[in-house]
Amino acid sequence: MSTADEVxxxxxxxxxxxxxxxxxxxPKPGLSLDAIADAAVRLADAEGLAAVSMSRVAGELGFSTMSLYRYVDSKDDLLLVMANAGYGRPELHHGPRAAWRTRLEEWARAMRAGLQAHPWLLEIPVSEPPLAPNPLAWMEAGLQALSATPLREQEKLSAMLLTDTFVRGQTQLALQVDAAARRSGSTPQEADARYARVLGQLVTPDTHPGLVGALSSGSLEDGGDDFADTEFAFGLKVVMDGIAGLVEARARRAGT
Known part of the structure; x- marks a missing residue:
């Protein structure tokens, strides 16, 4: 890349x-980017992302707000630094000899566990693809899981993004539903049962035959403590089956 093209x-x-x-x-002894990130993560874990500000983080560290500007220029920089710390490095156990599906499923489950540990990560606006070290390490690990497949490079990126999008969406939905149930003082089962009772008064076989069928089967009030895990496993299998179909199609074309 030429100098003129450099950003x-x-x-x-x-x-x-x-x-x-x-x-x-x-004079800023004891202050570091890691310390700032750790303080911001502790605040977000304890009080949510809304509690994180330059002044709160500085106060947690015993420094003035201006001291932080030696490391971060803005609140957006602070969010980037704490997100990098929140994601951490991917700790995956299946090596390159494992099947791509085994590796990508492990990647997805590890991503989900990290998001569950730090739910505020899902609240940080995504304005561009990853550039910080740890999110890029996750991206690289996802691509490496697909490295031995016959997929084209764009297809590998798209398959990884599809998996990431599913993980984020399902995890966020499960966390929001769980939080709503806690706020209402209900168990997940009680919240599901109430939803089914209210829905049953609003829909009819003529207007919503699909929903009535689901209600009649009991599916809409069958959530238990493992409902989110069951739905995650189902969704992940469907996503992996779809990628597997593409991998198999590419392999067949390569063999002809």
Missing amino acids: EVPRVLRLLWGLEKPSRRG
Whole structure:
């Protein structure tokens, strides 16, 4: 890439990648980008993303708000730094000899576990593809899971993105439903039963035959403590089956 085509890497990314050291201005012993990230993560875990601000993080660390500007230039930078810490590095156990499906399923389940541990990650707006070290490590791990398949490079990216989108969407929905049930003082089973009773008064076989069929079968009030896990397993299987169909089609074409 020519010099004219180069794009300046934002300072916060240069710091995260170790390409630049913090400004030397001001006496700031004990303050570091890692410390800022850890404090922000603790706040978000305890009180939610809305509790995180430059002033709150600085206060947690015993520094002035201005001290943080040696490392982060804005609230957006702070969110990027704490998200990088929240995701962490992927810890996957299946190596390159494992089947692609085994590796990608493990990747998806590990991603889900991380989001469940730090639900606020789902609240951070996504304005561009990953650039911080840890999210990029997850992206690389997802692509490596598909590296031995005959998929084209764009198809590998799309398959990984499809899996990531499913994980995020299902995890966010499950967390929101669980939070709503807790706020109402109901168990998930009680919330499902109430939903079914109310829905039964609103739909008829003429207007919503599909919903009436689901109600009659008891499916809409059959949620238990493992409902989210069951739905995740079902959805992940369907996603993997779809990718497997594409992999098999590519393999057949390569063999002809």
